[in-house]
Amino acid sequence: MTGTSRPAPEGKPGGKRARKTKVQVVGELKRVEMDTIPNCDMCVRPARYDAATITGAWAYLCEKHFLMIGTGKLGLGYGQELVERGA
Numbered sequence: 001m002t003g004t005s006r007p008a009p010e011g012k013p014g015g016k017r018a019r020k021t022k023v024q025v026v027g028e029l030k031r032v033e034m035d036t037i038p039n040c041d042m043c044v045r046p047a048r049y050d051a052a053t054i055t056g057a058w059a060y061l062c063e064k065h066f067l068m069i070g071t072g073k074l075g076l077g078y079g080q081e082l083v084e085r086g087a
Helices: 063-069
Strands: 031-034 049-052 058-061 079-084
Touching: 049 063, 058 063
Parallel strands: 031 079
Antiparallel strands: 049 058, 049 079
16 A cells, blocks of 8 residues: 555544444344354453454454454454354
């Protein structure tokens, strides 16, 4: 991305992002069943989502980190909620 500028983050002055409180569901495929739930890639809590982040990378994220650095969207191409099989 050489020579392109990114828009300033939304939210508070000083470049801090506003915290998301809602999850937007886009289409189908918003849940995936897993035998075991992995840990969040950002901390040691159990992950709740496999989702895209605001940087474009994908990660297993707990609720806190999904709201902090996730896109806030679930669905094909955005992210899925992780559900333990048989739970």
